[in-house]
Amino acid sequence: xxxxxxxxxxxxxxxxxxxxxxxxxxxxxxxxxxxxxxxxxxxxxxxxxxxxxxxxxxxxxxxxxxxxxxxxxxxxxxxxxxxxxxxxxxxxxxxxxxxxxxxxxxxxxxxxxxxxxxxxxxxxxxxxxxxxxxxxxxxxxxxxxxxxxxxxxxxxxxxxxxxx
Numbered sequence: 001x002x003x004x005x006x007x008x009x010x011x012x013x014x015x016x017x018x019x020x021x022x023x024x025x026x027x028x029x030x031x032x033x034x035x036x037x038x039x040x041x042x043x044x045x046x047x048x049x050x051x052x053x054x055x056x057x058x059x060x061x062x063x064x065x066x067x068x069x070x071x072x073x074x075x076x077x078x079x080x081x082x083x084x085x086x087x088x089x090x091x092x093x094x095x096x097x098x099x100x101x102x103x104x105x106x107x108x109x110x111x112x113x114x115x116x117x118x119x120x121x122x123x124x125x126x127x128x129x130x131x132x133x134x135x136x137x138x139x140x141x142x143x144x145x146x147x148x149x150x151x152x153x154x155x156x157x158x159x160x161x162x163x164x
Contacts (some may be wrong), residue, residue, distance in 0.1 A: 025055075030136070035153040063157055103130075108127070
């Protein structure tokens with residue numbers, strides 16, 4: 001059997017597609033499709049696969065999911081306040097604007113933009129919402145340039161994110 005140049009090209013393309021398939025994340029509390037090149041940070045002290053998870057790409061981009069139970073005392077307001085304080089400490093010249101939607105979800109949150117570590121212009125989008133007994137806070141973070149470069153990755157995560 002003769003393998004033509006076209007066959008080799010098609011085979012290479014199929015292998016590339018197979019390698020770049022996104023990872024499907026399916027946990028007790030949430031699910032999403034993780035874009036190619038993103039990994040889960042399992043080394044963080046707070047890491048819990050169902051309630052505190054950080055995903056990051058090879059650049060500055062971070063996607064964090066925090067899930068708590070209202071019946072255990074979790075609240076969107078408290079979690080947002082904590083995140084705002086954390087990012088406020090990390091950024092200088094920070095400006096914040098309120099948001100009320102993220103993907104298909106209604107809730108409350110904010111976008112904060114400033115200089116991370118006083119050096120590079122960065123932006124954080126922090127959004128919280130409730131579903132049944134769950135409280136969820138989403139954090140998207142990166143340098144302004146990386147957020148623009150990886151906008152499609154964040155859009156894919158937003159479109160596939162489900163709170164259970």
